[in-house]
Amino acid sequence: MKKILFASTALVATAGVAAADVSFGGYGRFGVGYMEDRELNSSTDPADLVAGSPDTIIVSRFRLNIDASAETDAGVKFSARVRLQADEDSNNGEANAAGLNGARFSVEYGGLRVDVGNVAGAIDNLPNYYGNEPGLENFTGQYSGNDYSFVGYSSGGAGVNGVYARYAVGDFAVAASYDQSAPGTDADRWDIHAAYTFGNITAALAYGETDAGAGSDLDMTVLTLGGTWGAFSGTLIVGDESTGTVATSDTFYGVSAAYDVSSATTLTFAYGDGSGDGDTRNVGIGAIHDLGGGVSLRGGIGEIKRGNADGFMRADFGAQFSF
Known part of the structure; x- marks a missing residue:
């Protein structure tokens, strides 16, 4: 990550601010991706499906994080991030134009951090929630059985205009987030989590709830475990959710693992499912x-099965580089 330091007379003159820093970093990836019957399986929304889409396409992503920060004389750090990202359209393989997402602002002091704007919520930040995701595109994960919509960071859109706070002391951390998921209504959404690390294992528990207005409230409870034992690491997720739909209001579960075959090569695995139809x-x-x-x-290979529909294969391979 290359850093450019801006220390001008105007910044020095700003009360309480010692210096400002702007940094750039991210990654690029490109390769080939295969999806069996892409024109039928690339989306769960029929309006997004494109007839005649090829099963094999060129896949790519360019992600540039732009971070700016300043620190007061008292040691309080203020920062902000926007992300520039360009991907391919997975429905038809065509390239998408690059775009900026919504800004995230942060304040940090000691063990406390508060984010405002396009935030990742307490479940999105839950340790070991995502686990190990095989493939260049990370197309499969242990969390696949979860259907509850929690507060999540948006890489390509405005995201929520919410707030996230986390406090950590020693091996223990607690976090909470809030946003108004439907502006102009009372459909508020909030998440909380607590995490504790003992030795080489981290356990975390989270709860999220959405006020659905005149409808029934939606909620999710999820427990994660993750640990490392030499060349092997693994994660476990189990949860229960109420989504407002009978077919997906149920228990979900999954596991993932990674094994370092050598100092340069790592094998990954993930499995996720739920008890709902x-x-x-x-x-x-x-x-x-x-x-x-x-x-x-x-690269990776796997199968995805949505509900009672037939499963379909996915695979990809390519290169990724960080900067």
Whole structure:
């Protein structure tokens, strides 16, 4: 990550601010991706499906994080981030134009951090929620059986205009987030979590709830575990949710793992499902080979099954580099 330091007379003159810093960093990836019957399976929304879409397409992503920060004489750090990102359209393989997302602002002091704007919520930040995601595109994960919509960071859109706060002391941390999921209504949404690390294992518990206005409230409770034992690491997720739909209001669960075959090569695995008829089952394996200098070769293969529909295969392979 390259940093550009701006220390002008105007900044020095600003009361209580010692210096300002702007940094750039991110990653790029490109390769090929395969989805069986892409024109039928690339989206759950029929309006997004494109007839005649090829099963094999060129996949890519360019992500640039732009971070700006300043620190007061008292040691309070203020920062902000916007993200520039360009991907392919997974429905038809065509390239999408790059765009900026909504801004996130942060204040940090000691063990306390508060984010405002396009925030990642307490469940989105839950340790080991995402686990190990095989593939260049991370197309499969242990969380696939979860259908509850929690506060999440948006890479390509405005995101929520919410607030997230986290306080950590030693091996213990608590967090909470809030946003008005439907502006102009009383459909407020909030998440909380607590996490504790003991030795090489981290356990975390989270709860989220959405006030659905005149309808029934929606909620989710989820527990995660994750640990590392030498060359092996693994995660576990289990939860219960009420989504307002009978087919997806149920228990969900999953596991993931990673194993370092050598200092340069890692194998990954993920499985996720739920007990509801409308849940999505994911299972996949992948590999990462480090070429040094922040460059790696990545790929994966797996199956996705949505509800009672037939499963379909996905696979990808390509290169990723960090900067």
